[in-house]
Amino acid sequence: MGNKMHVLPVEAYTSKQWFDLEMRTLFSTTWQFAGLVEDIQEPGDYISVQAGLNNIFIVKGRDYRLRAFHNMCRHRGTQLLRAVGKGQKAITCPYHDWTYSLEGELLSVPKKEREFPDLCEGKLKDCGLNLHEASVDIFKGMLFVHPDKDAPNIMDFFGEVAPCLGPHKVEELVEYREKGPEPFYTKEIKANWKIVVENYIDHYHLAHLHAGTLNMYDHEKAEFGWKGPHYWFYEPLIPDYLADVDNAAQFPLIESVPRERIGAYVPWLFPNIGITEGEAQWNTFHAIPLAADRTLVVIRTKVANKSEWEFTKQYAKSSANKLWQRYGGQGKYEGDSNDPMASGDFMAEDVFACEQQQKSLYSPRFSVGARAVRGEYAIVRFQEEVKKWMVAHGAEI
Ligand SMILES: [Fe+2]
Missing domain, CATH: 3.90.380.10 (Naphthalene 1,2-dioxygenase Alpha Subunit; Chain A, domain 1)
Known part of the structure; x- marks a missing residue:
């Protein structure tokens, strides 16, 4: 390895390979800042944020709970929501109108007869195509997301420095x-x-x-x-x-x-x-x-x-x-x-x-x-x- 910036090689600051590696092994594996608590006030308000390789959105449910999901339609993977928005009743992908609840369950799929033989009417939420869950938590008035749904507790991560x-x-x-x-x-x-x-x-x-x-x-x-x-x-x-x-x-x-x-x-x-x-x-x-x-x-x-x-x-x-x-x-x-x-x-x-x-x-x-x-x-x-x-x-x- 050539020159060093103390511990890391200079390439860590200049090369695309390092950048891609950081996206995968650092920014996709840590709690990422998403905004301030007051950014999401009412049910259906949301913000989205890039966390390494993942785009994640936080939405407030009808029960006033915050939830985080990967911003990706389960049909073809299209990004669902734009950066910020207010008062959504449900989340509909603009591409083919697949629609999810604020709790991430697949609610409706426009389809002609037998077009999706595997997706049975009435039981859509059980067919394994609900939104991928992520984690959201609050630390000192700040919203953080983590791409994993079973992320380590945020106070285990930040508690010591608090x-x-x-x-x-x-x-x-x-x-x-x-x-x-x-x-x-x-x-x-x-x-x-x-x-x-x-x-x-x-x-x-x-x-x-x-x-x-x-x-x-x-x-x-x-x-x-x-x-x-x-x-x-x-x-x-x-x-x-x-x-x-x-x-x-x-x-x-x-x-x-x-x-x-x-x-x-x-x-x-x-x-x-x-x-x-x-x-x-x-x-x-x-x-x-x-x-x-x-x-x-x-x-x-x-x-x-x-x-x-x-x-x-x-x-x-x-x-x-x-x-x-x-x-x-x-x-x-x-x-x-x-x-x-x-x-x-x-x-x-x-x-x-x-x-x-x-x-x-x-x-x-x-x-x-x-x-x-x-x-x-x-x-x-x-x-x-x-x-x-x-x-x-x-x-x-
Ligand atoms: Fe400075």
Whole structure:
């Protein structure tokens, strides 16, 4: 094997074979983030999500229970439902009108006499062509799906890391959107999904790449570690920023976070969903692998349930605040604000760093020259977890 990114070979970040292997042995064998609990409110509401090789939809039944099924008609395998929808009474495949109940039972098949001699009228649900079941569960206000109907319990998977997450009461927060129903932030990044994860869990870069954008946090005092395959991270605000946080924060503070626990909780839940829990925002950071060198990042943001006026007032206060200007509102370099390094926007800084790293992976001269024992320890551990999981699910790597 040629060059390595610590534990994994460079091909793990560039080749289609690796990407396909991950789809089969990682993303088809783990709990996958599907949305927020409030996305599905009424019976017949549904959302669909790609989980590795599987497209799965979650639907609320007439009994208000959530169920998950593979989004595939049992007749010819056609995908049944589009991305999101409301108030379905039943699920009908558009191709030949095979119809299923919200509980996944085959209800009706349009047929002329003797066209399907094996499908007996009246007993359709017993003929073995009900929808394939998947699993759905909730963790901290987030919906997760698993392609197996007998998936391991979600609290067995996430339970160990739960005490290391922020004290935020997610159910009291409301989603923050700027442009209609779209999520707060969606961006296709020209980098492998693991580059995006490794950037997210890289403590070393915070004080450097984000010297002008995230310096209200005390990186020296960061605490982090692992619980099973999941990463947890916490760092406090620096003392002078904390003392004036009521004025410096860009949004109204989240009240369920007690003053002594204010800071940034930035866990990464295996394999591909981060949560960013701060003093005034709570975000899901979903890294969706599209190809070996393409990742879609979707961020959904929740904030305190306050009036628009409160938000406007807080934003004005913050923008005029000296501490915000000094620690959070500056680009790394001087220049045009279209330049990510001059934008003063930490997401633009991260996207730039990820894309620049991906470019170098194809060079015959590429190598990782050294690794920071503390600041980059998480990256190595993450790669070990990916490798371990894939091998345990049949990958020969
Ligand atoms: Fe970053």
